[in-house]
Amino acid sequence: MEAEEINKILYVDDEPALLEVTKLFLEQKYNIPVETKNSPEEALKYLTTETVDLIISDYEMPDMNGIEFLKISKEKYPKIPFIIYTGKGREEVVIEALNNGAEYYIQKGGEPKSQFAELSHKIRTAIEKKKAEEKLIRDEKRFETLLEFTNRSTSDLRSLMDYALEENITNTESTHGYFAFVEEENNLLRMYSWSKNAMDECRIKDIAREFSIPKTGLWGEPIRERRAIITNDYSKDNPGKKGLPKGHVAIKRHLGVPIFDGEKIVMLAGVANKENEYDESDIRQITLLMKGLWNIIRHHEYEKKIETAKNELRDIKAAISSDHSINNEKEENGLPSISSEIPKAVTDENFRDKSHLNLKKLQDLQNSLSEVLGVSMVVLSPDGRPLTEISKSGSICDILGHNYEKAAEICKEHLVRAIENINRNNTPKTWECEATGLMCGAFPVNIPEVSAGMWCIRNCRINTGYEKIDRFLRSVQADEETSRQIRDEYSAQKIYSESEFKKIVSLIWYLNIYLSHIEDLNLRMLKEAETRESYYETSGKLKEAGLKILRSDSTDDIFRITLITAIDISGMDCGALYSYDEKSDQMHLRHYTGVTEKFITERDKSGLINRYYDIILKGDSIYKSCRNTGKSGEESITRENIKTYGIIPIIHYSGIKGCIVVASHTADRIEYDKKLMLEALAAQIAPGFIKEQ
Incomplete structure (x- = not known):
């Protein structure tokens, strides 16, 4: 010490x-x-x-x-x-x-x-x-808070945010706190709330809710610096300080923590006036809790999109039902009738037991939607190759493309533009074919087998005339038989207004998002039940491990207990434990289990831990999936058949002390609640590493 x-x-x-x-x-x-x-x-x-x-x-x-x-x-x-x-x-x-x-x-x-x-x-x-x-x-106590937070994930969002704010204060032993949403693109902070104590003591009239990030004082420094900022003596001179307004709560100490979504800062959480100094453990606690909150906020936004999609589906069904007779006979204009009911195959209840979309499920869904909406559909790979069979006739494009090079070039050009738009914006695109006058659309779709794809909707009429198709047929000097065949196909296409067609594209896009995430929706209640059931058992394991380490006089026992507990609570089947040597500024292997000695030797040579050292030093954990890895230096992972791994830093307030590595030969990811348990374990065993060192 x-x-x-x-x-x-x-x-x-x-x-x-x-x-x-x-x-x-x-x-x-x-x-x-x-x-x-x-x-x-x-x-x-x-x-x-x-x-x-x-x-x-x-x-x-x-x-x-x-x-x-x-x-x-x-x-x-x-x-x-x-x-x-x-x-x-x-x-x-x-x-x-x-x-x-x-x-x-x-x-x-x-x-x-x-x-x-x-x-x-x-x-x-x-x-x-x-x-x-x-x-x-x-x-x-912090672990209990994280578990309680997980159990509250279905609560209304405001009560959940209020709970997170108060727990940040309690778990860091502070007296005041706040958090705000960050709009980096607009350099803007939107304050969500200050803690009750802060509001009770504050004497500022007309408190602002929006703040320009460049103009904020020391509390905006975590966003400008893109890292947590600890100020344990607020009275000292600091270039980031711009003074407190009259009536502001007195500040003795302050901790500000930016919350990231990828590379983007989305929230700022702060606490103040802890009796003792703030340290890395306070940063980790706030980061864990607020990241969990942000994930739930995103999930709530996602569910709103789902509800919007369902409403649009009802609107389109209503529009279809009012515009067309519901029977098996052809209407007067010769168009085929359409059912007012969505077939069972595409209702969301039918997908409740599905883990994710795959090509077979996409084909079934595509066929059903094509039948209901009366349009041609196909799913393409990112480079334009068909991944599913075309639903409903696409013969207009097929006949023109096969017989006329100009038509094929036009179709290819539209497809390239759609792919570029989706790769750039990840949003739907609609267009009118220059050759046929038919409407087409495309949007991104996520498929586990191929990572990504593009869902195309083709051959939808938005007018009843034949002028454009006739003009094109004359321009390519089509023969009478081909012209008749194409006109027959053209007359069979479903007619929608342009706005209705765009709604269809948006609807199916939302439906794809909904179905591709259905696993999370289906398993949430099960996971919550499992989490509650295992909470006391896991909490007991963590406490028992921490006490054993504190009481142990054997270095080997400290490393063995830590690694066994980590593998047990994470559901992994192998792992390793490293301690940090301050003199050499390197991580050194101290214990491993469940993997071959050759694998450990190869990983040490490739510098797996040291490669992530800068991330670990900041107190951030790393979780990686190893599926289809072809990266240089990753051959040993493939040979060992490792599916996923996590690296969890052991951080003490005096610095980094080591890291825990857990991995699995069978599981393809580490579940969110297991990550929380691993990080709680790392926090608990840090004192034992101080003792060992």
């Missing part, structure tokens, strides 16, 4: 000379600040206004002895470690002191240099142990 981490200790003794020499040794040789008092009565009075990291007390003192002082101290200040000085041959005092909560004892009368060295060591050990135990309790 570094010396500056000790704030101050209190030493009580009725011998002034011993007080003076002990203070001199501890402060000058061991860099431990010492406050001295001549009696327990003076010490207790001092403790009513001041805080200390540890108390040392002599045993034999007038009026009140060391044991009596110990009992009162533990009753009033149970979290302050206590060391008692005793004379030689006073074993009964030692036993009584330990039974009443003393952390250590020191026997007087030894050689001064070695005695002060022992005292310094026990002071640091006792304080570190206290901080480790407090951190274990705090991390368990």
Whole structure:
């Protein structure tokens, strides 16, 4: 433990000379600040206004002895470690002191240099142990918060955001907090809310809700710097400060954390006025909770899109039903009739047990929609190859493209433009064919087998005339038989208005989004139930692992317990554990299981951990899928048949201490709740790594 981490200790003794020499040794040789008092009565009075990291007390003192002082101290200040000085041959005092909560004892009368060295060591050990135990309790509470947050994910969004704000304050032991949404493209902060305490104390009239990021003071620095900013002494001069407005809450300490969605900052969370200094564990807690909140916010937005899509589907069905008779006979204009009911194959209930879209399901869905809407459809690969069979006749384009080079060129040009638009904007595109006058449309579709594709809708009439198709047939000098065949096909196409056609394209696009994410919707309640069921078991495992590590005297046991627990709670089947060597600035393998020695050797040579070191150093975990990896240096992963892995940093407030790596030969990803458990474990075992180092 570094010396500056000790704030101050209190030493009580009725011998002034011993007080003076002990203070001199501890402060000058061991860099431990010492406050001295001549009696327990003076010490207790001092403790009513001041805080200390540890108390040392002599045993034999007038009026009140060391044991009596110990009992009162533990009753009033149970979290302050206590060391008692005793004379030689006073074993009964030692036993009584330990039974009443003393952390250590020191026997007087030894050689001064070695005695002060022992005292310094026990002071640091006792304080570190206290901080480790407090951190274990705090991390368990934080883990409970994350699990509770997961269980609340179906609550209304406002109550969930309010809960996240208050838990940020509680879990960082702050008094005030806030969070805002960030619009980087507009350089704008939109404040969601300040905590209740902040609003109660604030005396500013007409509080603004929108702020220009370049004009904000120190609280906007995390966005400008794109990293969390800790300010543990707000009174110090800082170029980022622009002053607090009159009536603003007084700020002593501040922590601001930007929340990312990929490379984009989407939220800013802040807390203030923690009694002790903010550290990396506070950053990790806020980041975990707010990232979870952002994922839920995105999910709520997604569900709104689903509802919009359903409404548009109802509107289109209503429009179709009102425009066309619902029977099996042809209408007067010769167009085929269309059912007013969506076939069972395309209702969302029918997809409730589907894990994701694949080509077979896409073909079935495409055929059903094509039949209902009366238009030709096909799904193409990113380079334009058909992935599904064409639904309904596409023979106009096929006949023209086969017989006339000009028609094929026009069709190809439209397709290239559509592909470019989708690759660039990832949004639907509609166009009118220059050759036929028919409307076409395309939109992106996600397919696990091929990563991505393009759904095309072809040959939809938006007018009843033949002028454009006749003009094209004359321009290519089509023969009478071909012209008749194409006109027959043309007359058979469904007629929609241009706005109706665009609605159809948007509808099927939304429907594709809905179905491609149906796995998350289907499994959410099951996952929540499983999470609640396993919560107490997992929490117990984490606490048990943390306590075992703190009590262990064996380095090998510390590494073994950590790795076994990580694999157990994550559902993985193999892993490795690394410790950080500050001198060499490298991660070194300390323990592994479930993989071959050859694989470990190859991974060390390829520098897997060091490759991600900058990310790990920031406290960010890495989770990777290894499917179809063809990257250089990844051959060993393919040979070992690793499907997925995660790298979780072990971060202590004094810096990075190591990392946990878990992986699986069968699972293709690490579930979100398992990631939370792994990161909670990493936080809990950090004190054990300090002890080992």
